[in-house]
Amino acid sequence: MIHRRLSALATALALLWLAAGARLACAGSEEWSTFHVETQEGDDESILDHALTETPLPWRSEWEHSRLALRTSQGCLTSGQWFDRTDMKLATPLGKHSEFGLLLRMNEDDSQAFQYLDFQFRFHTAWGTPGAWFRPFYDKSRQDFALTWQFGADTTSQQLQLAFVLEDMFNNFWAFRQTRVGGLSEPYVQRPYEPGIRWVTRSDRVRTEVAGRWLTPSRKRVSILYGDTFSNEYLWGTIADASVDLNALGLEWRAATENQQAFSTSAPEAAPTPDDANFRRRWWVEGAAARRLLPALRAELRAQYVDRDETHGPPTGPSTFNGIDRLYTGELRWQSQPAWAARVGGMYDRISIAQGGRVLVESQGSRKESRAFIGLEAHFGNVTLSGVEGIELDTEPYEVWFVHDKGFLQLQATF
Secondary structure, three states, X not given: OHHHHXXXXXXXXXXXXXXXXXXXXXXXXXXXXXXXXXXXXXXXXXXXXXXXXXOOHHHXXXXXXXXXXXXXXXXXXXXXXXXXXXXXXXEEEXXXXXXEEEEEEEEEOOOOEEEEEEEEEXXXXXXXXXXXXXXXXXXXXXXXXXXXXXXXXXXXXXXXXXXXXXXXXXXXXXXXOOOOOOOOOOOEEEOOEEEEEEEEEEOOXXXXXXXXXXXXXXXXXXXXXXXXXXXXXXXXEEEEEEEEEEEEOOEEEEEEEEEEEEEEEEEEOOOOOOOOOEEEEEEEEEEXXXXXXXXXXXXXXXXXXXXXXXXXXXXXXXXXXXXXXXXXXXXXXXXXXXXXXXXXXXXXXXEEEEEEEOOOOOOOOOEEEEEEEEEEEEEEOOEEXXXXXXXXXXXXXXXXXXXXXXXXXXXXXXX
16 A cells, blocks of 8 residues: 555654754654644635744744743634644753753644643753653543653754653553543554654854654554444654754855654444545745845845645545645844844745545635735843734635734743
């Protein structure tokens, strides 16, 4: 079966990334099980919205060097959907050479949804920083546990982070012990694990980062209808990303890429075929160049290419979806004093859509989307706030009052 071969190929590629020393924020199975790319067509300007909701890159250094920090990126997707991505981290001494940390990650948008709260324990030694963390859930079968190791830190020229996650650690315990009346079990036949790696290099002119995570193949035997029938479910996924930031020739250069994919099946035991196979992948690459035109004026040009694929087998399918976005952005940033900055720019996205078989998500089809935006950034003590207002420049295929505008907000605070 072609998806089995894709699974083997993705596994090999993921191992190559890991062996090569390929951002480390450990995921969970939810980051892949909820991941879909054709759902982004519910927002005909999805890629533009994602781009404007991203945390500004100049904020990255403050986030990395802070032990206590909060950041959130939020924005309008549709009249009924709100983009929400929030991270919080804290650390406090646990002993003379150890510390306790907490990491909160929340993400809800039109392509995936998950919420993680990790309780971390780290022990500083002469040969690195080993550690472990625990991720609780109300449903005990979903609780995760991880072993970690770090060499270097956010202030060193080289930083390497390793992690090995035991996904849904108590799953089978829950299945064989007493459960609530009417409770349904989902024991693993093949348990998933998640190895991950992140490597960062820093110098005065160059910063590079490569990272990779792999959710190994898993198989569940899921009881439905109060245990009278069973379904076999299969899932694997990978994420790999890389970026280079460089100061050269009087310009600030950036190149970045990310590839996320997942494959799943679900088949009743009584009818092992068809298996409702679902493969989804999103790959993007971007390049940017910026230059200071005046002491207070900075100009940036950015291009991004996004490729989205999703296929479904029967009984949901057969269905195929492919979307390609070519997004171009130009921006001017004026900052005459440290506490305030103003932004103005334009965006143009040329979108190609191809759908075959059964149409599962309605799309506006191949199209172009144009947008102007203005923004204001302000610093209040240890809090940085950015607001952006986007104004659509195209005639929309649906009713719009006055002008079609969308708002976006980013906030970062250190404590």
